[in-house]
Amino acid sequence: MSDQDSSTSASQTEGEVEGEMDEEVDTELDGEVDRDETLRDSSLVSLSSFSSSLHAVIRIKQKYRAMKKRRQELALLGLGADGNPAGAPSKTSPKIFTFDGLTPFSSTLSRSSLSSSVPQKKKRRRRKGVLYPNRGRRRAPPKQEQSRAKYCLYLLFAIVFVQVYNAIENLDDHVLRYDLEGLEKTLRREVFGQQGAVDGLLSHLKDYLSTYVHNKPLVVSLHGPSGVGKSHLGRLLAGHFRSVVGETLVLQYYVLHHCPQEADVLRCARDLTALISEMVERAEEEEKIPLFIFDEAEHMHAEILDALLQLVASKQSNEYLNAVYLLLSNLGHAHVTKNMLHNSSSISTSNLVKELTPILRNSLEKLHPLWTEADVLPLGLLEKSHVMECFLDEMTREGFYPDHTNIERLAGEVEHYPEVGGHEYSKTGCKQVVAKVNLL
Incomplete structure (x- = not known):
């Protein structure tokens, strides 16, 4: 059961x-x-x-x-x-559903x-909004990959710039060594009535002394009548170069003093060649440019001129190419005097060099081939006002009181050409100034 x-x-x-x-x-x-x-x-x-x-x-x-x-x-x-x-025993459960x-x-x-x-809404993914650039800004172009060769090009540019900059600095240092600014102030202060010749000489010196490497030496020939300041200009240049390059690298050669006898011309030419060779070799060792001044060049014999022509020829070695030769003479003074007296109303100091340079060159090249290698600069006649400035400068040096009346009286004693075109030129220039001041 x-x-x-x-x-x-x-x-x-x-x-x-x-x-x-x-x-x-x-x-x-x-x-x-x-x-x-x-x-x-x-x-x-x-x-x-x-x-x-x-x-x-x-x-x-x-x-x-x-x-x-x-x-x-x-x-x-x-x-x-x-x-x-x-x-x-089984568990009983309630009759009511719970x-x-x-x-x-x-x-x-x-x-x-x-x-x-229950129907549910599908979740939609929220898409990120598209970002647009501001209206005021331009859209940036896509970046392009740069070639590495550009950096090498930039480096090459930098090297070239540094080399050029160093070359310019070296040129400036070379010019500063000769103090051409000081030379210019000295010449403008103490050389009277020769503005065109002074400007031309300074221009040649600046161009030549700006570098040490040359293909030919600088030869400048100054020509003019007696008393216009040729020897005075040579003494100023010699004194300035002695102060910047040294006493041993400056030569002032007076033909009548160094070679007075005509029989000794060959020996003088050999001695001059040996002296110049020794100076240029010394200047090459010191990396400087020597200065050779030949005053009264009209008295130089053909043998000496031939020796100078061989020295200034471009076929010489490098040490002979780095040198400055200055020739001072009164050759061609008749052309200068005639041109200034006939064209005194129209000629000016600046135009004097342009008009007389070709005339002097033609006459000088006939005398000797040396002047074919030279830059010719003419010096004009001095007026009465220039002679008065010479008296004032000399009296100041000697310690005399610069009385204008006395200076004008002394300038009147100097012989002058007849007045032409409002200009009164002196026949002897400032040549008699020192002698007259010494008589005071």
Whole structure:
């Protein structure tokens, strides 16, 4: 009886559980149907939400069948509907359906079914807005890869710039060594009435002394009448170069003093050549440019002129090319005097050099080929005002009071050419100034 009762109670319990599960499923199905009808009546449901609800109902039914099949298998193995052995007191469940007795699986199932039955909005990815540049700014062009060869080009430019800069600095240093600015101030202060010749001489010196490498020596020939300041200009140049390059690199050669006898001309030419060679070699060692001044060049013999021509020729070695030769003479003074007396109304100091240079060159080249290698500069006649400046300078040097009346009286004693075009030129220039001042 006990076995029958237990089987009967087990069958009853199983029937009750099945009834309860059927009721739960029917309730859920009815709830789903009612919910679907309510959603259909309340608003229009899209085709996608209806299909999802239908799929949820089908899944619930499949799970119910799986659970029912599992209970049958447990019953065949001799276990109760709740998983306990047969004969064990079974748990009673309330007649009213609640969520307390549901397993986690069933609660999860119900929640998933509910959540799947409610249509959910798909989350859309928020796209990042496109950033546009400001209207005031231009759109930056795409960057292009730079070639590495550009850096080599920049380096080459820098090297060339440094080399050029150093060359310019070296030129400036070479010019500063000779103090040409000081020489210019001295000549303009102490040489009167020869503005054009002074400008031409300074221009030749600046161009030549700006570098140490030359293809020929500088030869300048100054020509003019007696007393116009040729020897005075030579003494000023000699004194200045002695102060910048040294006493041993400056030579003042007076033909009537160094070679007074005509019989000694060949020996004088050899001695002059040896002296110049020794000086240029010494200057080459010191990297300086020597100065050779030949005063009263009109008395120089042909042998001495030939020796100078061989020294200034461009075929000589480098040390002979770095030298300055200054020739002072009154050759061609007749052309200077005639030109100034006939054109005194139209000629000026600046135009004197341009007009007389070709005339003097033609006459000098006929005398000797040496002047073909020289730059010719003419010195014009001095006016009475220039002679008065010579007296003022000499009296100041000797310590006399510079009385203007006395200076004008002394200048009047000097012989002058007849006044032409408002100019009164002196025949002897400033040659008699020193002698007259010494008589005071």
